[in-house]
Amino acid sequence: MTKIFTHDDLIRYVYEETEPEENRQIELALSEDMELLEQxxxxxxxxxxxxxxxxxxxxxxxxxxxxxxxAVNLHPVKE
Incomplete structure (x- = not known):
């Protein structure tokens, strides 16, 4: 059974913040779901x-x- 992935999951995948097993699951879902692939x-x-x-x-x-x-001159410079 293919897991359903959210938009947030895809964002994490794009920024390489997912674990190797999750990567495999997302890649499988991308190969099966054209709408997910488009996103x-x-x-x-x-x-x-x-x-x-x-x-x-x-x-x-x-x-x-x-x-x-x-104008604010919070930290004047001493000369």
Missing amino acids: YHELLWLKKQMDGGMMAPSEKTINTILEYSK
Whole structure:
């Protein structure tokens, strides 16, 4: 009997957070359930999109943080 897997199970599988036995069960379920396979491919695509996202803050964000830090002046620098 094939176990029923949830969306959360697939997310854990995509991020390699499942155990080897669970991997085998998920892979079997993916080979038998086209809807589950479609969800899996969608999660892979979403992960790829998120991994390729912004890796550093914009110049505007950095300047805003620096300006705020100067205005609050919680920890003055001793010269």
